[in-house]
Amino acid sequence: MQVGYSEEDEAFRVTLRAWFEAHFPRFKDQWPTAPDPNDLVWRRAWEDHVSQAGWAGLGWPLEYGGKAWPLTRQAIFHEEQARIGAPLGVNIIGHGILAPTLIHFASDAQKKRYLPGILSNREVWCQGYSEPAAGSDLASLKTRAVRQGDHYVLNGHKIWTSFAHIADYCFVLARTDATAARHKGISFLLVDMKSPGVRVEPIRQITGEADFNEVFFENVKVPLDALVGEENGGWRLAMAAASFERGTYFIPRQVRFAQELAALKQLAADTMRQGRSRLDCPHLRRDLARLAVDSHVLKLKSYRALTHALRGGPPGPEGSSTKLHWSESHQKLLAIAVEVLGERARAGPEPDSRDPQASAWVRDYLWSRAETILAGTSEVQRNILAEQVLGLPKN
Numbered sequence: 001m002q003v004g005y006s007e008e009d010e011a012f013r014v015t016l017r018a019w020f021e022a023h024f025p026r027f028k029d030q031w032p033t034a035p036d037p038n039d040l041v042w043r044r045a046w047e048d049h050v051s052q053a054g055w056a057g058l059g060w061p062l063e064y065g066g067k068a069w070p071l072t073r074q075a076i077f078h079e080e081q082a083r084i085g086a087p088l089g090v091n092i093i094g095h096g097i098l099a100p101t102l103i104h105f106a107s108d109a110q111k112k113r114y115l116p117g118i119l120s121n122r123e124v125w126c127q128g129y130s131e132p133a134a135g136s137d138l139a140s141l142k143t144r145a146v147r148q149g150d151h152y153v154l155n156g157h158k159i160w161t162s163f164a165h166i167a168d169y170c171f172v173l174a175r176t177d178a179t180a181a182r183h184k185g186i187s188f189l190l191v192d193m194k195s196p197g198v199r200v201e202p203i204r205q206i207t208g209e210a211d212f213n214e215v216f217f218e219n220v221k222v223p224l225d226a227l228v229g230e231e232n233g234g235w236r237l238a239m240a241a242a243s244f245e246r247g248t249y250f251i252p253r254q255v256r257f258a259q260e261l262a263a264l265k266q267l268a269a270d271t272m273r274q275g276r277s278r279l280d281c282p283h284l285r286r287d288l289a290r291l292a293v294d295s296h297v298l299k300l301k302s303y304r305a306l307t308h309a310l311r312g313g314p315p316g317p318e319g320s321s322t323k324l325h326w327s328e329s330h331q332k333l334l335a336i337a338v339e340v341l342g343e344r345a346r347a348g349p350e351p352d353s354r355d356p357q358a359s360a361w362v363r364d365y366l367w368s369r370a371e372t373i374l375a376g377t378s379e380v381q382r383n384i385l386a387e388q389v390l391g392l393p394k395n
């Protein structure tokens, strides 16, 4: 297996790296305080800066203002952005999931209306799929949209909706035919979050942050032209939407994993216990060695997913294997960091604590509990691997 990019791609990387190195440190220095990497205002500001510089719509066709870059170049962009330590954006759902869905399935009028707002980062999107009784089993969703004249009337309760409190719009899966088979009566609607009847209630997380929410729709009027694709054809769109990011999703995450592992080694080297550096502890050295193997394997897996997507193959179980491996290794890495911190972990997760370095590790450790749940839980990924790789019977 050859792992790497072509000479042309590497030359392209040099240009991109020069741009990030010229812009990111300056942008960071001009920020009024030391930026907290998880602060949504900071994340949005950097994302706006990148969009305004023209580095958006990387894979979109030229006709929609995109750059039409091949996946390899998009991957290099994400690698370089992560390498410089830039934060993830807040409109990642708009850029990564909704925009390609619109490009594939929306009407010309919808593309014209919504794509420019995503490209410029002027309009932030959230994803209204999960409900209190519909998560892994999404097709059991109960939110209803009933046609009345020139609009739908939307009623329902979504939960875990990331960024809903700052989003301008939400793409919502709603049942438009209650009599059809579960997957068949669902539609894909674009909902203005400022519509009367939309109520957002933030969910406070164990980290103290509230970056996801409950969203209530109470007799919300949604114009008929906000339906994407066919009425009752939303499941097909939702499944396609889930596959659009698969080539590049893990690229920045594996870069960050390697950076965090290097930071953990440094933390261990700097931490003394009973007069000796923690890095001298054989158990810890064994754990770090295992994480180094995880880091390398994750890199290979993310490149494999990229190669598979480049060849145009249908999404397969490789995504589940990478998701499982990344989320569980990441939890392990952060648990080890908290163990190395020892008493310092009592600083808690808030960035303004008396020990911000310890707090950053604690915050990430606590947040990482979500990683084996979001985008498909570990149990669901294991089911996919059991059925599709091992050929075990369906449960």
Ligand SMILES: Cc1cc2nc3c(=O)[nH]c(=O)nc-3n(C[C@H](O)[C@H](O)[C@H](O)COP(=O)(O)OP(=O)(O)OC[C@H]3O[C@@H](n4cnc5c(N)ncnc54)[C@H](O)[C@@H]3O)c2cc1C
Binding pocket: 126, 127, 128, 129, 130, 131, 132, 133, 134, 135, 136, 137, 159, 160, 161, 162, 163, 212, 370, 371, 373, 374, 375, 376, 377, 378, 379, 380, 383
């Ligand atoms: C940080 C974060 C951000 C999120 N952002 C969004 C968002 O923006 N928009 C959105 O719509 N949703 C979002 N979600 C929701 C996410 O998609 C769901 O949490 C996920 O699909 C799991 O659903 P659930 O929480 O209802 O758990 P459930 O599906 O109820 O699962 C409960 C438990 O049962 C297990 N389980 C379920 N089914 C099976 C099975 N068949 N076999 C074995 N075990 C099973 C699960 O693994 C889990 O342990 C987010 C979640 C998190 C954590």
